[in-house]
Amino acid sequence: MPSATSSVDTLLSALTEVCGLFETSVFRGQTRVIVPAERLPEVLSVLKDRGLDLLVDISCVDYLDYRDPPMQMPACAGHRYGLVYLLASTATNQRLTVRVFVDDPEPAVASAVPLWEAANWLEREVWDLFGIHFIGHPDLRRLVMPEEFTAHPLRKDYPLQGRGERHNFPVITRNER
């Protein structure tokens, strides 16, 4: 879709005007912008004002044992967690992916809940499964794993079959409720 690509270009040039230049790449017609973690709220709010009104998804990739630099971009190499913000426009149907890289020991990024209510549960899920802290999130609890769980299971150093956490869960019988 050439029209969608050109409108993404206009969007990117508008972003450059307001926030400065960011690294971008294109693969199979999908444009990615790599944004430093501290500038994420600013960039997301500019993009939202420019028409990307729908937050499609927030997810994360743990690059712990990834062989190459992510997305074949040397600038992204060496980081452990790459957050993925998928934005879309309900009016023009253009899409843009915003990537943010954060690292141990305290992976953290500003929450997008002030911009989109949709971010609430999506960020809770990323916190649950990857242990990325979203600063300013109103209710950062685990979403899919039990509250007693201690690990973040989608990290690459967490084994597929678990570490036996389930065996240590307290068993509550009918009498001691």
Added chain:
Amino acid sequence: MSIAPPTFESTPRSAAAARSEDYLWTLNFGPQHPATHTTLRLVLKLEGERVVDAMPEMGYLHSGFEKIGEHLTFNQYVTVTDRMNYISPMANNVAWHHAVETLLGIELTPRCKVIRTIIAELARISDHLLSNGAVGLDTGAFTFFLYAFYQREVIYDIFETLCGARFTNSYTRVGGLSQDMTPLVVEKIRTFVKTFPKTLDDMEKLLTRNRIFVDRTKGVGVLTKEEAINRGASGPVARASGVTRDLRKDEPCLAYADYDFQVCCASAGDCYARYLVRMQEMRESLKIVAQAVESIPAGPVNVGIGQRTALPTKQQVYSTIEGTISHFELSMSNRGFEVPCEEIYAAIEAPNGELGFYIAGDGNETAYRARCRPPSVLHFAMFPHLIRGHTLSDVVAVLGSLNIIAAELDR
């Protein structure tokens, strides 16, 4: 997930509301309840019969599908996608392999595109039948539910003839399908296209102007257009609120661009509007199926040997050297696909909304990361917003109209 009393999300309340807090009553709805249909939990704060606040909780069916996705190959993982939204597994199969093929850069054969379009639309009909049927069932219309379920059986029969499995189909493969469509399937789909509108008419007669049903659903759980966008709604839920977003039109994949159909929208944003949108979408899906089934192109259903992704036919394996090599290499664990070290997101318009996969490839034929973007999570998250101020009996109507499928919710 724990037995301990959960804390409520902090919502701004007036001082008077805070004083009346003493009279509030907490009700645990689920995780096992006939009207949740699946395993999910709601903790409701009630003032008499009125719901003051609700706290949805999920995770009871969490099985680590995304973690498994990092250990199964692109073809094996399709069996897991069956179990995500098990109301319409075919749509999940199509969504998963659409994403994989976008990553690998595979262009499907015309025949495969049309067959996938047909099964995705049949899956949509089957999904809408169940979700509307369940709304009917929960608001007291049992006959309506049975009418819907009978037609689901017919669609199951079509899928059984198509691929041998009724429920967990695992029908798609990278670059093609597990089996080609036979004339018998085409015949069954033609019969379905002829007979289904009659049932749809009967269903509409039963419920669309039924006083009890309209009273139970109209004005209940209203979602405005702004809120729908802000809360990330998609699919029928968003379209019932006036968001004209349908990926079949907006980002036409497969063969959708070739067919004449309309995007169904409503503006009210209540449970009744969601019911109407789903009813109308079934008619539009049937239109697509009717057009597609009469124009299935001839030719192979899998991509050629040159692409080395779909298994060649036995004929090719035994009679050509390319076929033998391709079959051998695809069966070896360290050969097979050429996967770029890249990342893509690809989505289709699943019955429930935008079902997308974010796949990171690292050169192996297993995804490095297989994120599923399930529509149900965002819909379930907006539940407290929709139910506040309504009565306890409206909980089931709102829950049914959002069509929360816990297996897709928790993955």
